[in-house]
Every structure is written in C-alpha cells, then in structure tokens.
Amino acid sequence: MYIENRMGKIKISKDVIYKIVGKAAIATSGIAKMSSGIGEGLANWINGKSLENGIELKEAERGLDIRLSVVIQYRTKISAVLQELQNNVREAVAGFTGLSVGSINVIVEGISVK
Numbered sequence: 754m755y756i757e758n759r760m761g762k763i764k765i766s767k768d769v770i771y772k773i774v775g776k777a778a779i780a781t782s783g784i785a786k787m788s789s790g791i792g793e794g795l796a797n798w799i800n801g802k803s804l805e806n807g808i809e810l811k812e813a814e815r816g817l818d819i820r821l822s823v824v825i826q827y828r829t830k831i832s833a834v835l836q837e838l839q840n841n842v843r844e845a846v847a848g849f850t851g852l853s854v855g856s857i858n859v860i861v862e863g864i865s866v867k
Contacts, residue, residue, distance in 0.1 A: 754812065756851055765850050767810060770817070774808050777845035778821060783834030785865035788822040807862070816853035817846065824863040835859050 754770060756763040778784055787807035807822035819842060825834055839857045846854050 754817065754850070754852060765852070770810060770846065770850065770852075771808055773845050773849050774810075774819060774821070774842055775806075777841045778808075778823065778838060781834065781838045781841050783826050783829035784838060785824045785826045785867070788824045788860075788862035813855045816855035818855045819846070819857045820860070821857065822860045822862045824865050825861055827864050827866045831861060835861070 754765045754767065756765070775787060778787060789806040809820040811818040811820075821838070821842070823838070825831060838859060842857055843854045846852055
C-alpha cells in the first residue's frame with residue numbers, strides 16, 4: 754500500500770495492515786475470533802500468519818476495502834458488535850497508517866458459546 758505526499762512515497766506492507774486489522778478486530782468486545790476456512794486457517798497458522806485468518810484487503814479508488822470473517826460470542830447483540838468492529842478497524846487503520854478506508858464488510862461465520 755502506498756501513500757504519496759509532497760516529500761515522496763511511503764510503502765506500508767500488507768502484513769502490517771493485516772496485523773492492525775486483526776488486533777483491532779480481536780480487541781472488539783463480542784468478537785470471539787477471526788474465521789477462515791479450515792485449509793486456509795491451518796496454512797496461515799503453520800506460516801505464523803494467524804491474524805490474517807478471515808481478513809481480505811483490496812485497494813480501491815475510494816480507499817482500502819476490507820472484508821472480515823468473524824466468530825462472535827454467544828448472547829451478544831450482533832448489529833451492535835459489528836458496528837463497533839467496523840468503527841474500531843476504520844479508526845485503527847486510518848490512525849496507524851493514514852490510509853483511507855473505503856468499506857468494511859463483515860461476515861459472521863459462527864457463534865462461540867465458550
């Protein structure tokens with residue numbers, strides 16, 4: 754991801770953005786964990802990229818589009834948790850990187866009863 758200003762270009766690795774998004778998501782009250790398919794989740798865990806599970810990033814004209822797949826905790830109000838998740842991720846990405854965020858789409862893959 755590139756940020757261009759009058760002094761030049763700044764490149765931010767996607768790995769950094771994955772970590773920012775993952776940390777912001779997990780810190781959101783009501784989110785049990787990030788979710789991905791079993792094959793992808795196992796491969797990311799072996800490669801040490803567990804925070805990338807359930808996160809997709811795409812560069813778009815209006816900013817960075819983010820897609821999250823999550824598992825929420827049982828007995829939480831889904832709409833409130835997901836709205837807080839979107840706000841937390843948007844603030845974290847913009848605050849740490851200066852990148853604008855276009856959209857944050859969330860898919861609830863499951864509910865954790867633990």
